[in-house]
Amino acid sequence: MYPTNSQSQDSINYQRIAEAIDYIKVNFKSQPDLNDVAEKLNLSPFHFQRLFSEWAGVSPKKFLQYLSLDYAKSLLKEQQATLFDAAMKTGLSGTSRLHDLFLTIEGMTPGEYKNGGAQLYINYSFADSLFGKIIIASTHKGICYLAFVEVEEEAFAMLLKAFPNAQYQKHEQTMHKKAIQLFNKDCSDAAEVKLHLKGSPFQLKVWEALLKIPAGKLATYGTIAAGLNNPKACRAVGSAIGKNPIAFIIPCHRVIQSTGIIGGYHWGTTRKTAIIGWEAAKTLGQ
Template identity: 45%
Template sequence: MPDGKGEQDYHYQVIRRAIDRIDAHGGTGLTLEQLAAEMQMSPAHFQRLFSKWVGVSPKRYQQYLALDHAKTLLRDRFTTLETAQGTGLSGSGRLHDLFLRWEAMSPGTYASGGAGLKINYGWFPSPFGEVLAMGTAAGLCGMAFVDDMGREAAFADLAGRWPKAAFTPAPERLKASVEAAFAQSGTVDLALIGAPFQIKVWEALLAVPSGHVTTYSEIARAIGSPGAVRAVGTAVGRNPISFLIPCHRALRKSGALGGYHWGLPVKRALLAWETARLDG
């Protein structure tokens, strides 16, 4: 097995393949021995690795990918954003051991297409597939899961949001933030670059605790625009910083998952992973 960074990348790939395999199988029915064999590991080694990263055993994790998991979350762990904001969960908030700090860029930066903005980018492994990360001197401004759309489309999608910015490949400048995000440790700075309405929606998403969910209509009420549910849905879909700005925690009123810009399998895996860690 590789050492150092290679070992971490290897573990990311193992967990990503395991999550994909569990999701493809509908969330139930795969034994530890079956999964370990497919990952080319002994059952004991695979169990230790999976439990270390996810926080629970593969067997228990599969329970969280049941078809009615989203509806259960909506029934049992619906988050009232007004309450969350009133108790200090908006602003700087905790995602397990990860401390997020964010600032919004001026509306003019977005309106000008990012003219004069210098954005670094790089490609990184993660347990949910390859990630494209982008960042300014203020912090991460983009993080996209790549597997569903491919590298070229993912880059065009993120870069197209700030077409006049200057993009430079510099993964070394983003590496620490990306690794902290997926290791759930340390501090990560975010730079929110969007229209004022979009930023209000993204800030509301940051108030939803890990392992909980909200709805588009709840977000609309929380930002003082109860009639703008459709516009809220659009803003959620335009969130450029996946995982850290948790647009995957937004569901429809019915409990249906709704859409997800980076693919529904990733959304299901993220919700299951967060619930498993919270309950573990």
């Protein structure tokens, strides 16, 4: 069942593409063709072909190749530790520099961190994105929370859990709109986005490291730990990534297992696979 008419066309299209991805993953060994997948979605092959091409910028066949584990493994092989370190130290080129150019991180004070957001005023709003509905929240300093949601009430409850002592108002801020620009296919005009994060010093370092992973590329827990000069901290890195409070913008979806397996994702492996494929298609299509 697809979203109601009150939801944006982008959200509807994402649900269709997500269903197609699920179908391909389950039936991968039988190599379903365009007609098979289109029939599963109750769309004509022509409509499905056009929808996929508009959404991803490439044909369905090529896009599905990007989603395969072989593609993930090939990216991993290309990204040797020296290249990862170089990206960490020198920045990136082209539109993949987006995070380096426009994102700055400020950690909350020890007092704000310990008291669960007391004295903080948080504005939050909901919006549609290419990968589903999101909740986004901010303090006066920057975006403090972003998550994919299914039920708005449950999403707000999770936000309350993150900042139990803060004061809340449902109001879309200008900075919310700026952050949502990062979901656009052409985000070259995205304005500066600042993040105001609650985390330990180690967590903040890991989240900053995630921002250095190029769009269309992948890293492992081990390469991130090595980049932080702590190669034995893979488990701690994984824990910090799992607590990432800013979906998509802090790209924890670009971290996979050392075997090349996509691995888990707080907001669903189908969504993670779709984002990886979308970024790869956009990067290779430039």
